[in-house]
Every structure is written in structure tokens, then in C-alpha cells.
Amino acid sequence: xxxxxxxxFRKYRPQFFKDVIYQDLAVGSLQNAFKTKKIGHAYIxxxxxxxxxxTIARILAKRLNxxxxxxxxxxxxxxxxxxxxxxxxxDVMEIDAASNSGVDNxxxxxxxxKFNAMGGKxxxxxxxxxxxxxxxAFNALLKTLEEPPPHVVFILATTEYHKIPETILSRCQDxxxxxxxxxxxxxxxxxxxxxxxxxxxxxxxxWIAKKGDGSVRDTLSFMEQAVxxxxxxxxxxxxxxxxxxxxxxxxxELLEDILDPAxxxxxxxxxxxxxxxxxxxxxxxxxxxxxxxSLLLIKDNLADRESLNIPVEDLQKLKLQFxxxxxEVLILLAENLFLIHEKMNQMKLRSSYxxxxxxxxxxxxxxxEREKPSVSGLLAKLADLTKQIQSDIGxxxxxxxxxxETRKPLIPEAKRPSPQIPTNINKPTSxxxxxxxxxxxxxxxxxxxxxxxxxxxxxxxxxxxxNEMEKLLKEKFAGMEVxxxxxxxx
Numbered sequence: 001x002x003x004x005x006x007x008x009f010r011k012y013r014p015q016f017f018k019d020v021i022y023q024d025l026a027v028g029s030l031q032n033a034f035k036t037k038k039i040g041h042a043y044i045x046x047x048x049x050x051x052x053x054x055t056i057a058r059i060l061a062k063r064l065n066x067x068x069x070x071x072x073x074x075x076x077x078x079x080x081x082x083x084x085x086x087x088x089x090x091d092v093m094e095i096d097a098a099s100n101s102g103v104d105n106x107x108x109x110x111x112x113x114k115f116n117a118m119g120g121k122x123x124x125x126x127x128x129x130x131x132x133x134x135x136x137a138f139n140a141l142l143k144t145l146e147e148p149p150p151h152v153v154f155i156l157a158t159t160e161y162h163k164i165p166e167t168i169l170s171r172c173q174d175x176x177x178x179x180x181x182x183x184x185x186x187x188x189x190x191x192x193x194x195x196x197x198x199x200x201x202x203x204x205x206x207w208i209a210k211k212g213d214g215s216v217r218d219t220l221s222f223m224e225q226a227v228x229x230x231x232x233x234x235x236x237x238x239x240x241x242x243x244x245x246x247x248x249x250x251x252x253e254l255l256e257d258i259l260d261p262a263x264x265x266x267x268x269x270x271x272x273x274x275x276x277x278x279x280x281x282x283x284x285x286x287x288x289x290x291x292x293x294s295l296l297l298i299k300d301n302l303a304d305r306e307s308l309n310i311p312v313e314d315l316q317k318l319k320l321q322f323x324x325x326x327x328e329v330l331i332l333l334a335e336n337l338f339l340i341h342e343k344m345n346q347m348k349l350r351s352s353y354x355x356x357x358x359x360x361x362x363x364x365x366x367x368x369e370r371e372k373p374s375v376s377g378l379l380a381k382l383a384d385l386t387k388q389i390q391s392d393i394g395x396x397x398x399x400x401x402x403x404x405e406t407r408k409p410l411i412p413e414a415k416r417p418s419p420q421i422p423t424n425i426n427k428p429t430s431x432x433x434x435x436x437x438x439x440x441x442x443x444x445x446x447x448x449x450x451x452x453x454x455x456x457x458x459x460x461x462x463x464x465x466x467n468e469m470e471k472l473l474k475e476k477f478a479g480m481e482v483x484x485x486x487x488x489x490x
Contacts, residue, residue, distance in 0.1 A: 007220075007221070007224055008192065008220040008221075008223055008224045009216070009217045009220035009221055009224075012192060012220065013055055014052070014055055014059065015059065015062075015074075015076050015085065016059065016073050016074070016076065017030065017031060017056075017059055017063075017072065017073055018073065020052050020055065020056060020059075021052075021180060021184060021188055021216065022051075022178065022180045022181070022184050023051065023052050023056065023177055023178070025175065025176070026045065026052075026056060026175040026176075026177060027056065029175065030056070030060055030072075031072040034063060034069075034071075034072045035072060039064070039153070040153070040172075040173045041145075041148050041150075041152065041153060041154065042145050042148070042153070042154040042155075042156070042171055042172040042173065043057075043060075043153075043154070043155050043156070043172060043173050043174075043175065044130075044155075044156040044157075044158065044164070044168075044169065044172040044173070044174045044175070045057065045155065045156070045157045045158070045174075045175050045177060046158055046159075046161045046174055046175065046176050046177065047159070047176060047177025047178065047179075048159060048177070048179055048214060048215065049159055049215055049217070049218070050212075050215030050216055050217030050218050050219075051177045051178065051179060051180060051214070051215060051216060052177060052216065053128075053157040053177055054094075054126065054128060054157055057124075057126045057155040057157060058084060058085075058092070058126070059074065060124075060153075060155065061084055061089075061091075061092045061122075061124040061126070061153075061155070062074035062076065062080070062081045062084045062085070064120070064121060064122045064124060064153060065080040065081075065084070065089075065091055065092075065117070065119070065120025065121055065122055065124075066078060066080060066081055066120075067079070067080060067081075067120075079119070080119055080120045083119075089119075090118045090119065091117045091118055091119055091120045091122065091123050091124065092123075092124045092126065093112075093123070093124070093125050093126065094126045094128065095109070095125065095126065095127050095128070096128055096129065097127050097128060097129045097130045097131075097132045097133050098128075098129045098132040101132045101133050101134050101137060102134060102136075102137060103134060103136040103137045103139075103140050105137065106133070106137040106140040106141050107140055109125065109141075109144070110140065110141075110144050113125070113144060113148060113149055113152045114149065116151055117151055121151065122151055122152065122153050123151055123152050123153075124152075124153050124155065125152065125153070125154050125155065126155045126157065127154070127155070127156045127157065128157045129157070129158060129159070130156040130157065130158050130164070130168075131158045131159070131160045131161075131163035131164055135165075138165050138167070138168055141168070142167055142168070142171070145168065145171040145172065146171050154172070156168075156172060178214075179213070179214025179215070180212075180214050180215070180216055180219075181214070182206070182209045182210055182214075183209075185208075185209035185212055185214075185216065185219050186205045186206055186208075186209040188216070188219075189205050189208050189209055189219060189220075189223060190205055192220075192223070193205070193234065196227075196232075197232075198227060198232045198233075198234055199232060199233045199234060199235065200233075200234040200235065201234075201235045201236055202236075202311070202312075202313070203235070203236025203239070203240075203311045203313060204226075204234040204235045204236045204238070204239045205234065206236070206311045206312070207236065207239040207240070207243060207245075207311075208222055208223050208226060208234065208239065210309065211243065226239060226242060229242050230242070236311065244279065244280070244283070245287070246284075248291070248310055248314045248317070248318070250270075251287070251288055251291040252318075252321065253266075253270075254267065254270060254288060255291075255292070257270070258333065258363075258366060258367065258370060259325075259329070259370065261367070261370075264367050267363050267367075268360055268363070271356055271359055271360060271363070272356070275352060275353070275356045278352075280352075281352060281355045281356060281359060282341070282344055282345070282355060285337065285340065285341045285344070285359065286341055287309075288337065289334060289337045289338055289341060290309045291309075291310070292330060292333060292334040292337065293334060294308045294309065294310055294318070295318060295322055295325070295330055296327070296330050296331065296334065298315070298318055298319055298322075299322075299325075299327050299330070329370070332369070333366070333370075336362075336365075336366055336369065337366075340359070340362045344358060
């Protein structure tokens with residue numbers, strides 16, 4: 001066993017400004033301060049953990065006290081630089097504000113700043129996690145920050161900017177540090193793998209960088225663990241097993257099981273399998289939710305390596321496989337799954353079995369919701385019906401033809417009244433009475449010698465009573481339209 005083994009994040013901690021990655025704003029400003037010889041008396045570094053706040057503070061302290069500086073960079077060889085690198089310099093005091101948050105600690109600091117530097121030009125105070133100071137300690141620090149001795153430089157570092165009083169911020173030059181993108185971290189890790197002679201592939205480096213979540217220190221810490229787990233073989237297959245990621249195919253199959261009602265039983269088979277394997281089902285639910293969100297980003301043309309929690313090799317596969325998937329279905333599914341995950345965290349389920357039962361119930365509800373028609377589906381059906389109606393209207397005959405030409409006469413030719421005008425003006429003038437008069441022969445007239453039709457032979461004989469004839473006609477022609485043009489003489 002190598003007793004002198006040094007972990008990666010300490011071994012590769014930057015010792016020069018040029019070695020710091022992705023913090024060009026802070027580094028460039030400090031370098032310009034040395035070029036113009038305008039060194040401030042108080043700085044505050046703001047940003048997430050592991051992005052280089054303390055590292056840059058140490059490099060700044062080395063450059064301030066360096067005996068043989070190389071332009072804006074420290075030499076890193078003189079006694080002062082060596083002591084600061086080892087952490088035993090008497091002129092650079094690193095104070096953890098979380099464990100020295102009381103007003104008495106700040107009062108001691110105020111007494112010590114009066115003394116001159118012992119070996120270099122400046123006494124540098126680095127207060128890490130300065131937001132942990134109490135209100136009384138902040139008040140005690142105010143006057144010293146505003147008018148410190150000329151040989152003192154304060155460097156405050158914090159991850160929670162909103163907890164710093166405005167009175168402190170107004171007395172410092174503030175620099176904001178940003179999370180390092182996955183692509184930059186992946187490239188950085190690749191250079192270290194080459195130096196350390198580790199085996200790797202693109203997917204393995206992606207998972208290491210993604211696990212770091214924008215922090216260089218966290219990335220190198222996980223890389224150290226991955227090297228031990230994989231015996232220096234940092235490939236995607238082994239890294240997926242290490243972090244408990246089942247791969248994109250598992251999520252694709254689960255999504256297809258939800259979308260296809262005939263495959264819904266496989267959802268519960270998968271949940272049972274995951275439970276038997278001892279998987280964290282709450283984490284799996286969140287991973288599936290991230291997968292759905294990645295699909296939505298792909299459909300919105302927002303897919304990039306920073307916003308997706310999947311390797312770049314799988315992007316094209318998802319674009320091809322789910323190109324036609326309804327966007328509304330994805331949104332509703334992702335929203336329901338987020339509510340399920342949030343509810344599980346609120347319920348604080350005690351065992352994995354309780355989580356499994358709860359997920360089974362919720363997935364049944366998801367299947368029922370999925371079977372309901374969506375708004376987009378209804379709109380699509382309405383659009384199809386509209387097109388069909390419009391095509392049917394286009395196939396109708398043109399309206400120039402007269403309707404009366406195609407309409408058949410409602411009364412047979414043999415029974416059609418003669419065009420003679422009645423001379424008896426004392427008879428009823430209603431249309432039904434006139435029709436009865438024209439259709440019924442008088443008692444003195446003899447029937448014509450026309451050959452009787454079969455229909456006439458079967459009909460019962462009727463009397464000449466106008467009321468009975470009117471009743472007969474109504475029964476005969478009930479529900480039929482009568483063209484007034486055929487009865488002009490009435």
C-alpha cells in the first residue's frame with residue numbers, strides 16, 4: 001500500500017491562475033489588478049462549492065507575497081510560495097467562519113491585523129463560509145473591512161450570497177464564480193486520465209463529469225472513487241453499474257409499456273423486478289422523470305449536453321424513436337410523475353415495499369388517465385371531420401338546375417285535376433274543398449273507360465263526402481311536400 005498516496009483533487013489543485021478552468025471573469029480581473037498595481041483591500045468570492053474560490057484565494061495570496069513573481073503569476077518556488085502551498089505560512093491565515101462564527105473570534109482577528117507581515121508584504125485573511133458569522137460578528141468586522149491597515153488583504157468566500165449583509169458587500173469587491181459545464185469537466189477529466197494512464201471511453205467520462213454537477217472538486221472525488229471501483233477502467237458499462245443507472249433502454253421500454261394499453265401488465269413486472277433487485281425506487285422514479293423531460297427538450301429542439309442527463313450517443317436514438325410521439329402526452333405524463341415523486345417525499349414511506357405498493361397504485365391511475373382522449377386528439381378528429389364534410393360539399397351538383405325539374409309529381413296523371421275553373425262560387429273556397437271537387441266525379445257522371453289499375457282494384461270505394469275525402473288525402477300524402485306550382489288553378 002502506498003502511504004504517500006494523494007487524492008486527485010489535492011494532487012491536481014491549480015497553483016497558477018492559468019491552471020484554473022472556466023473562471024475567466026475572476027481570474028482576468030485579478031490579473032488586471034496586478035498589471036495596473038491596483039490591489040483591493042477586501043474581496044468576496046461568491047459561487048457554488050468546488051469551483052475554485054479557496055484555490056484562487058491561495059493563488060492571490062501567493063502572488064501578493066511572492067519574492068520573484070512571473071508577471072501576474074507567482075513563481076511557486078520561493079519560500080513564501082512554498083509555505084502557502086503547504087498551508088503553514090504565518091502571513092496567510094485561513095479561518096473557517098462556520099466554526100469561528102462568534103463575535104469574540106472577530107475581535108481577536110481585529111487585534112491581530114495590527115501586526116505587520118512576518119516574511120512577505122501582506123497579511124492575507126481568508127474567511128471561508130463567511131455567511132456563517134453571527135450578526136454581532138458581522139458588525140464587529142465592519143470597521144476593519146472599511147479601513148484595514150495597508151498591509152492587510154481580506155478574502156471572503158461564501159456559497160450563500162443572500163446571507164451576507166449589504167453593509168459587508170458594500171465594502172468588498174465581489175466576484176461571482178459559476179458552475180463548470182459538463183463538456184468542460186469531461187475534457188478536463190480526459191486530460192487527467194491520460195496523465196494517470198487510466199482506461200476510459202466517452203460515456204464513462206460523461207458520467208464522471210455529470211456526477212460532479214458543475215463542481216471540479218466533486219468531479220475529481222467521484223473519479224477517485226470510480227478508479228477504485230473499476231480498477232482504473234473508466235468505461236460507460238462499469239460506471240452505469242456503479243451509479244445504479246440501468247441505461248436508456250429501460251426507460252424506453254417503460255414508456256412504451258405506459259403508452260400501449262396491451263403492455264400495461266409489464267409495468268408491474270418491472271416494478272417487482274426492481275424491488276427484488278433492491279433498487280431505490282424513489283431515485284428510479286426521478287430518473288424516469290428526467291428521461292421524460294429530456295424527450296420534451298429534444299422535441300423542443302433544446303437538446304444539448306448540459307440540459308440532458310443522458311450521454312450524447314443516445315440522443316440520436318431518442319430523436320428517431322420518439323419523433324411522432326404527441327408532445328401533450330409527454331407533458332401530462334411528466335407532470336403526473338412529478339406529483340408522484342413529490343408525494344412520496346412528503347409521505348416519508350418507511351420501506352421499499354411501501355414505495356412499491358404506492359407506485360403500483362399510481363401507475364394504474366396513470367394508465368387510466370392515458371386512456372382518456374387528449375385535447376390534441378379531439379382536435380385532430382374534428383379537423384378530419386371538417387375535411388370530410390368539405391369534400392362532400394364539393395361533390396354536390398351545381399345549384400343552377402331547377403328543383404322543380406327533378407321533382408316527380410305527387411299526384412298521378414290520371415288523377416290530376418283539369419285546368420277548368422269552377423263556376424260555382426257558392427262552394428267552399430278552401431284548398432282542400434276545391435281539391436275534393438276536382439278529384440271526385442259527380443253522381444251524374446259515369447266513370448271513364450280507362451283500364452283500372454291493380455291499385456285501384458284493391459282500394460275500397462269511398463263516398464263523395466268532402467270530410468272523408470279530405471281525411472283520405474291526408475292519410476295518402478302524409479309527410480310529403482306539395483308543390484304549389486302544380487295547383488295554380490286553386
